[in-house]
Ligand SMILES: Nc1ncnc2c1ncn2[C@@H]1O[C@H](COP(=O)(O)OP(=O)(O)OP(=O)(O)O)[C@@H](O)[C@H]1O
């Protein structure tokens with residue numbers, strides 16, 4: 137299988153602009169439970185990779201390792217030309233360049249929409265408040281929520297809250313966006329708005345690693361799809377191949393469950 141070549145290294149480890157991601161032989165255990173059993177995958181700069189797989193297969197754990205929220209026991213993660221698993225790496229600096237959007241939004245309920253989008257810019261990036269607000273407003277505009285800037289999260293629908301979470305992440309000028317099932321907690325009628333924003337981000341050349349079970353999105357937007365099960369990559373390839381004609385029986389069984397959720401399945405074993 138051919139992998140896209142990673143982007144050219146930038147001198148000095150500067151992560152400005154879309155960055156590639158390479159995960160090599162990643163192992164992560166919690167006590168005696170081995171959750172990631174040697175995961176390797178790459179996302180070329182500006183590409184979109186969708187990660188699919190059953191519950192408990194380690195998708196969120198993998199994203200948390202890439203975002204440096206978890207420390208793997210073994211293996212390497214490289215973002216751009218910086219090895220983030222290097223014990224000497226400046227974790228705080230690297231984390232600033234990785235935007236993460238979670239299933240449950242994780243907005244601060246006591247802060248306005250605008251403040252949710254400025255607080256980390258001011259605290260972490262040391263931007264002036266006025267500059268942070270200008271950037272936040274531009275990103276709220278981009279997700280179609282400029283008029284909600286002074287509202288609070290509990291006054292917004294789930295889909296609107298998720299769009300704020302995306303605006304908040306974008307306000308940090310990420311080189312890479314990680315999405316962990318961003319639409320799975322949303323009412324069906326708001327899913328499309330969030331997916332539309334993700335599509336436009338992809339079209340603008342953002343590097344994206346997306347855990348999702350939205351197969352139409354994956355088929356249309358992802359450059360590649362990675363199917364994980366039991367802490368290993370079972371199958372990966374172009375989206376149309378993995379979704380349209382999967383090679384592995386486990387991938388086929390999973391896809392048939394996702395694509396026909398109401399159908400009664402025979403037990404697998
Ligand atoms: N902090 C933790 N401590 C102990 N076990 C954990 C921890 N985080 C995850 N696990 C375990 O690791 C396994 C993989 O979890 P993970 O959340 O990565 O799966 P997932 O593929 O994202 O599943 P889902 O589709 O349900 O979100 C599960 O068995 C989970 O219970």
Ligand SMILES: [Mg+2]
Pocket residue numbers: 195196197316
């Ligand atoms: Mg998960």
